[in-house]
Amino acid sequence: MSVAEPLIIEQRSGFTLATIMARKATPMDRLETALGLALPVTPSAKSGKGMTLVATGPGTWLAMGDGSGETTPAALSQRLAGLASVVDQSSGYAIFRLSGRGARTLLQRGAPVDLHPSAFSPGSAAVTLIAHIGVLIWQADHLPTYEVAIFRSLAASFGAWLEAGVAAL
C-alpha cells in the first residue's frame, strides 16, 4: 500500500519547548488538571490545546507549544507552580518534521526501533539514536508524519544524514 503524499521534510520554527518534571508526591490528576491535558505515561505523545506532550521518562515530559501565550515555558511554569519544575528548552532542540512517501523508510534506515504501523502509530514515541545522534521521535498522524527532535548543535550533522538518506530513497 503506497503513500500518496510526496515526501516533505521541514525544520520547524515558531514553537516553544519546555521540560516538565513532576515534583515528588504530585498526583498525576492534579498535573493533568493544571495542564488541561491527559499526560502520556508510556513512551508516547499526546496533543491538545496547542501543545504536544511527549513522555521522555518517568515523570518527565517535553512540552512542545505552538507559541501561543498559554503554552510558553513561562506560562507553564506559572500553571504548574508547586506541582512540577518547568525548564525552558525552546532553543535546545531542532525539530524536523518528516511526512509522506518515504518518510517511514528514511527514518527506519536511521533508527533501530520498529516503525512499522503494527508497532509504531500516531502517538507512539521513542528515544533512540540516528547516525550517532540522540533523537526523540514521535508520530503525529497516519500520513505518516513524524517529528524528530535533536540537540540544536547537531542540526547540521543530522541534516547531512538526511540529505544522504533522501538521495538513496
Add this chain to the structure above:
Amino acid sequence: MSRLTSGGLVDRDKPLSFRFDGRAYEGFGGDTLASALIANDVRLVGRSFKYHRPRGILTAGAEEPNALVTLRSGARSEPNTKATTVELFDGLEASSQNRWPNLRFDLLSINQLGGPLLASGFYYKTFMWPAAFWEKLYEPLIRRAAGLGKLAALPDPDSYDRDHGFCDLLVIGGGPAGLVAALSAGRAGLRVILVDEDHRLGGRLLAERRWINDLAGHMWAEQIAAELAQMPNVRVLTRTSVFGVYDGCEYGAIERISDHLATPDAGQPRQRYWKIVAKKALLASGAIERPLVFGGNDRPGAMMASAVSTYINRFAVAPGKRAAIFTCSDSGWETAKDMIAAGIELVAVIDPRDRVPPEGVSLASAGVRVIRGSVVDAIGASLRAIDVVSTEGHRVRIAVDLLAMGGGWNPAIGLGGNLGAQPIWCEAVQSFVMGEAPPHFAPIGAAAGRYGLRVALTDGATSAGEAIEALGGRATAQPVWATDDEPCRIGAFWHVSAHRGKAFVDFQHDVTDADVTLAAREGYRSVEHLKRYTTLGMATDQGKVGQLNGHALMAEATGRTIAQVGTIRSRPPYFPVAIAAFAGHHRDEHFRPERRTAGHDWAAERGATFVDAGQWKRAQWFALPGEQDWRETVNREVAATRHGVGVCDVSTLGKIEVHGPDAGALLDRLYINSFSSLAVGKARYGVMLREDGIVMDDGTVTRLADEHFYVTTTTANAASVMQHIDYARQVLWPELDVQAVSVTEHWSTCAVAGPRSRALLKALFSECDFSNEALPFMGAATIGWRGAVARIFRVSFSGELAYEVSVPALLGDALLRALIEVGEAFSVVPYGTEALSVMRIEKGHPAGNELNGQTTAADLGMARMMSKKKDFIGRAMAMRPGLTDPARPALIGLAPVDPAILLRAGAHLLGRGAAPIAANDQGYVTSAAWSPTLGHSIALGLLRHGPDRHGEIIIVHDPVRGADVEAVVCHPVFVDPEGSRVRG
C-alpha cells in the same frame, strides 16, 4: 566457445561485453563472470597463494576458493572478488591476481620448486639468522611475496547505507526449503523477511533439472516468488547475505544494491548494512559440496560435480569436452545425466563405494566406463588426463579435460555457531550438523543435514508451521508439493593416499594433505592447532570447501574418528564484508557528529581556526592578516583582553538546571562545599568528587531562586555530570524532591573579559545596573533582551573584571554580533580557546589537565573547601591515607630559570643532580604556556611537597622533546595573585 546452443536461464537477447586480463569477451545477461569465462573457454583464472599453481574455477557459488579476481579498476577496484558470484554487466573489467608478469607466465611459480621448504610453518623455522637481516631483508621480501590482491589505495567514491528490519520470521536462504517456509508464514499473516544471496530466488532449483508439481523447478520458484512479492507482510531481500548472528535475536546482513552495475545510480549506495531483529529464524542455506583429496585435485579442469551441473543447467555452458566423474556421493551421478544431456562426452564415472546407484547400470550400457576405485592423480597444468586405480588394483590413464569431483556435502551451518554452539558429527551424512542452536533459530533442509528436494519442501512447511504456532498464529492449509525422490547416499571416503602430485585440502591457502600429516607429526593434533599451524580454513572462504577434508585427514593421521577430532566453528562475518559497509555514512567529515555553537558561523566568518573539543568545534584563535604564527595571534588576544576587553564563546560548557525543594540539599551532597547556604542572586565555585575521593569536575553554581539552581560544568564532563546528578537523585536519594535537566543546548554563553568589559556591557544592556554594588563579583542578574530572558553572571576565568552573558541559543549569533558591534568603540577583540587557556594558566586555575582523574581536592590546593559540616560524595574515601599523604604531588607553578626556554606539559620533575629514573620522579608538568603578560614561559605542575618548596630550583626533564631545563617552583597564580582585578 563452450556455450550450449539452447537451454539455461541466461538471457540470450541481452549480449554483454566484458574484459578479463585486458582481453575482450562476450557473455549474456544472467551470466556470472565465471560462467561467461567458461563460455569463452577461459580455463586459467588465477595463481594460488603460496605455490602460484595455475588455478581454474572450482565451484559455482560463494564458497569459491580459486577464482579470485580484481574487479573494476581505479578507485572502485575490488580485490579478491569471487568470479562465481559476480553478476556480469556490460563493460565489466576484471583481472587475475597473484601473478607476475602475467597469468600464463608467472615467475613466482618457482615457489613450487621450494615445495618441501615451504611446507606449513616454514616461517617459524626459517628467516631466523642472521637476526639483523629480518628487518631490512626478510620482512620486506615476505611482504612483497605475501598477500592476495592489491588495494586501490584511493578514496572509495561510493556511499554505503544502513537499514533496520523487524519481523516475526527471518528465512535465511531462498531455495526450496526457504521458499516454502516464507510462503507458509506469509500466508499465515506473519511478518516475514526472506533473504537470498542471488538476484533471483530458487537456490538449487536454478541449477538442477527437477520438477515440482509438473513445473520445472525454476518456474515453480518464480511462481512462489511472485506470490511472495504480492504479500505486504513479506519483505524479500535478494542480493543479500546474512553475515552473522548476534545476541538478542539480531542478525547482520549486507544487501548488494549496486555491485552488479558498472556504477551506482545517482544517490544510490553501493551496499546496505541491515540489522534485522527476528522473533524466529530459519537457516535454509543449503549444503556445500566438498572435493576429494588426490594428486592434482586443484588442476584447472577439476571442478565440483554440482558446479558442473550448475554451469550446464543454469548457464548453458560446458566446462569441458571430454569428462570423467569421481564421486563417493549419489549426487555426482546426477551430474552424469546433465553432462550427457548437454552433449559432453562422458568417458568414465569413478566411485569407490560398494554400491552404485541404479543409474550406474544404464550409464554402463550407454558406453560410459563405470570404475569402482579412485582417481589418484590429475595430470596437466590444464587438466588433460587422470590416473585411476580400481579397488582391485588395476591402473589406467584416461584422457579428459574435465573432472567432476563429488566428495560429499557439508551443511552450511556456519551462522549456527556464531553464539558458541558446537556442531556435532552425523554419521549418516558424513558431515557436521548443528547440535544446539542459537535461541529461536533452527536449520532446515540440507542445512540441517536432511538432503533431498522432497525433504526440503516438507521441512520448509513444518518449520514454518512451528514458528506460526509459537508466535500464536494459525497456519493455513498446506499444499502438497509433488516431486521425485533423488538418491542421497554419501560414502565415507576422504582421501587417496598413494598419489604423486600435490593433493590439496585448502585450495586458497595451498594447504596439502602432507601439511596435515606434518602438523600431526609435530604435535599440532587439535583442530584449533591444525588451523593456525597450517592456515587451513583461514583464507577468505573460511574453509567452506576444504576444511572438513583436513579434519578427516587429521582423524586418520591420529587414529581417531572425525567425531572425536571435531571441527572449527565459523566466525562472523560468514563472508568478507567491506569495512565501508560497516562505516556507512560515518566517514571523512561525517565520521562522527559535529556539534556547533550558535556562534559558529560568525566565528568562521571572522576567520577562526577551529579545534575539536569532544564533538564540539570551538574557535581556537582568530588570526589577523600579517600574523606570522598562532602564538603571535594568541599573545595579541591575551594582551587585548587584559588591557581592554575580549569576547569568547563559551557555550560548550555544560549547563544544568536543578529545581525543587531539595535542590540545595542535593547539591550539598554532590559538591565538597555548601550550596544550600548560597544566597539568591549569587554564584559560587564548586568542586565535585567521585565516589573514590578523586576530583571529578568543577564549575560555578548560581542560585536564581530559593528552589532554582543553575549549575555549570566543564565541556568534557557535561554529559557525565548530568548522569551523575540523575543517578544521585533517582537512585541514591530518591526521597529528595529535586528535578534536574541539561540546558547546555538551550543557552548560548559569551565571556566578556577585561578592564573595559563593564563599559561594553553597559553600552549594550542599558537598563541593567552594572555597578560594583548592584552586580558585585560572583553576583548574577536576569534581564530581558530582544524579547527573551538573558542571564548575566559576574564570574571570571581570565582573572580580569569579567562577566558571562547567556541568551537562548536562537539569539546566540545575534548576541555575539551585538557585542562585537557595540564593542568596537572599546576596541573589543574576539579570543579563542588558546588565549582562554593562557589566561587561566596565568591565574593558576585548575582545568582538565589538572582534573585528570588522579588528583584530589587537596592536591589542587582546595583542601580547605572541603566542608566539615556535611557529608558529600567522596568524602570518606578522600580521607584514605594514600590520598591525604602530604608527600603527594600537589599543585605548584613553574617558571624557567632561563626566560627564553619553553616549558612543556608532560615533562617530569626531578631534584637537581638526581638521576632520571622512576624512583627519583617527583611529579610532572600538567599545563604550560607562553605568558605574554610576564614575557616568559610558565607552567602548572604537580610536585611532591610542592607548596613547601616555593623558590627551590628543580629540573624539568623532557626526554621526548629536548634537554633538561632548570625551573623555579613558585605559587601557581602568576598574575594578580591578590585577585584585585576581578573585584573592581
